[in-house]
Amino acid sequence: MELIENTKHRHNLIGDEPVVFHCHHFNLYLQQTVLDAENFGDTRSILSKSALGVFYNSLKTLKKIPDSPEERKKLFEEIYKMNGYGLLDLSKVNENGGRVKQKESHFCRGYLLRSPRKASEPQCFFTTGAISAALSFTYDKKPGDYIVKTTKCIATGGDECEYEIELGKNFVEKSFGFRNSKMVEVDFDGKWGNINPYKVYDALSKLKIVGNDKGLIPAFGVLLTNMYANWYNEISFKTAELIKNQTKDNLAQDLFIESGHVCAFNTFGGIMESPEWDAVVKPMIKTREDWIYGIIAVVNCLGWGTWLVEELVPEKYIRVRAYNHYETIGFESKYNQSTDTTCWLFTGAVAGTMNLLYKGDITKKPDLNTEFYVYLFRQGKMFFGKELKCRSQGENYCVVEAEWGERK
Numbered sequence: 219m220e221l222i223e224n225t226k227h228r229h230n231l232i233g234d235e236p237v238v239f240h241c242h243h244f245n246l247y248l249q250q251t252v253l254d255a256e257n258f259g260d261t262r263s264i265l266s267k268s269a270l271g272v273f274y275n276s277l278k279t280l281k282k283i284p285d286s287p288e289e290r291k292k293l294f295e296e297i298y299k300m301n302g303y304g305l306l307d308l309s310k311v312n313e314n315g316g317r318v319k320q321k322e323s324h325f326c327r328g329y330l331l332r333s334p335r336k337a338s339e340p341q342c343f344f345t346t347g348a349i350s351a352a353l354s355f356t357y358d359k360k361p362g363d364y365i366v367k368t369t370k371c372i373a374t375g376g377d378e379c380e381y382e383i384e385l386g387k388n389f390v391e392k393s394f395g396f397r398n399s400k401m402v403e404v405d406f407d408g409k410w411g412n413i414n415p416y417k418v419y420d421a422l423s424k425l426k427i428v429g430n431d432k433g434l435i436p437a438f439g440v441l442l443t444n445m446y447a448n449w450y451n452e453i454s455f456k457t458a459e460l461i462k463n464q465t466k467d468n469l470a471q472d473l474f475i476e477s478g479h480v481c482a483f484n485t486f487g488g489i490m491e492s493p494e495w496d497a498v499v500k501p502m503i504k505t506r507e508d509w510i511y512g513i514i515a516v517v518n519c520l521g522w523g524t525w526l527v528e529e530l531v532p533e534k535y536i537r538v539r540a541y542n543h544y545e546t547i548g549f550e551s552k553y554n555q556s557t558d559t560t561c562w563l564f565t566g567a568v569a570g571t572m573n574l575l576y577k578g579d580i581t582k583k584p585d586l587n588t589e590f591y592v593y594l595f596r597q598g599k600m601f602f603g604k605e606l607k608c609r610s611q612g613e614n615y616c617v618v619e620a621e622w623g624e625r626k
Contacts, residue, residue: 242328269347478566
């Protein structure tokens with residue numbers, strides 16, 4: 219059974235839930251940002267319950283659902299592995315609960331790749347929610363009817379992760395998915411320099427980027443996941459709401475825009491230094507600006523929606539339009555409209571891309587290490603992003619600009 223549906227709006231769906239490619243640097247940075255807001259509320263619960271709601275809706279809205287519990291468990295395990303989350307074995311769990319062992323975990327391996335020290339607590343928040351969703355799906359229970367606790371974790375020094383599951387009452391609202399949102403049909407209009415976006419899309423869309431025998435996706439120098447977009451959306455929006463309710467400030471926006479810098483630096487940077495880039499995109503490049511057009515063409519293969527360059531002034535300015543971008547569609551699906559802009563990843567990623575090229579000269583394939591990141595985003599002049607239009611505010615599309623300047 220083909221589990222991922224590719225839509226004409228450049229989204230990839232599993233059931234009603236969109237999945238988008240991101241790397242372990244982004245995943246762990248975003249997770250830690252949410253954890254760091256613990257003084258404002260139970261952010262650990264936000265991480266696990268958001269995973270539960272999204273995974274449950276994805277499984278329940280699949281076009282073909284197996285009849286037997288064992289087949290349903292196997293289907294969940296296949297999706298979990300395929301998307302690069304790791305390896306899970308639910309065979310020892312029954313309707314009343316039990317124990318689950320995990321041989322590999324994206325979040326735990328990703329944490330250890332980023333940190334020289336073991337974690338002080340388990341990093342399995344996404345997985346606890348996913349397991350709970352899987353068992354509710356398997357045994358036709360309500361989302362949240364299974365309580366999952368981590369008892370052993372690879373990130374804290376364990377040789378594997380272990381979970382205890384028991385029946386409980388912890389109701390969780392399922393995700394709203396994407397299908398109820400009105401999408402805008404759009405072609406690759408806009409400025410592309412010497413890049414043919416159709417050739418890039420056709421070539422990269424054919425790549426089979428799925429979990430290996432360990433359930434991990436090592437690619438472009440990072441560990442990738444095909445992550446549920448609404449998990450990102452839920453944990454970001456709920457954390458921002460917690461902070462704003464108590465501070466009356468949009469402090470969280472700056473934190474989540476920084477996650478866009480992390481994404482651009484590690485994911486986009488890794489792509490632009492990869493053999494795939496050299497094979498597909500680099501032969502089209504004739505000018506420095508083609509590096510920008512090229513990576514925007516690649517973004518349109520990641521399930522994020524459609525990005526188009528409206529204006530590019532070398533070394534000074536860029537303006538990018540996005541149709542059906544996953545952040546704002548996720549916000550609209552649940553909250554309708556906002557007085558604030560909500561495309562924080564988009565904002566940070568556009569600025570980060572300009573910094574990679576014009577400040578960091580990604581064309582020379584520099585080492586993408588911590589010192590280089592600090593130089594690009596902490597020292598001296600840099601590109602700063604700002605969202606000018608947002609679908610969350612009632613617009614038909616989103617627009618982000620990034621301009622060279624001093625830190626304010």
